[in-house]
Amino acid sequence: MQGFSGSRCVRSTVTNQFKLLNNSLPFNKYAFLTTHNAFAIDEYPSHTGVPRITVTNQEDSITEQLNNGARALMLDTYDFRGDVWLCHSFKGHCYDFTAFVCTLIPR
Template identity: 65%
Template sequence: CFSCPQGYPGSKCVRFTATPIFNLMNNSLPFNKYSFLTTHNAFAIGDGTPRVAPTNQEDTVTQQLN
């Protein structure tokens, strides 16, 4: 954990380095045989935040992934 930058209260635990995904798994399968957890167009949910694009999602990212 670390102290958040000025303007962000509290502290958070974060991973600050990226790991290439294929370093973590058995890469013996072709690329199209792996599954990746994703969500689509979650940026355009109608949550009260002003948007440039029209909203196109009813669920939050968490709701989409559950």
């Protein structure tokens, strides 16, 4: 990246953090790698019938995120079309063009 002199995230191998750290602390004292809007994946197909016009945050599938070391997933859930959907939206509303997937099993 031209002109950028700071640190940058790069892909690496997964490390078992409990082998590196003192594992005697309580669970709530550890930090876990978390992916933000884990479901907002590049090139994920639209499930609403309209093209999605929203920002994506991830290049990897959920499985790949976990295989790459993520141990927590941030998921934004919305009441949309009478079901629970994962949306990358704004102002508390999910729209056809910001919805990613319905989280419930079809009835």
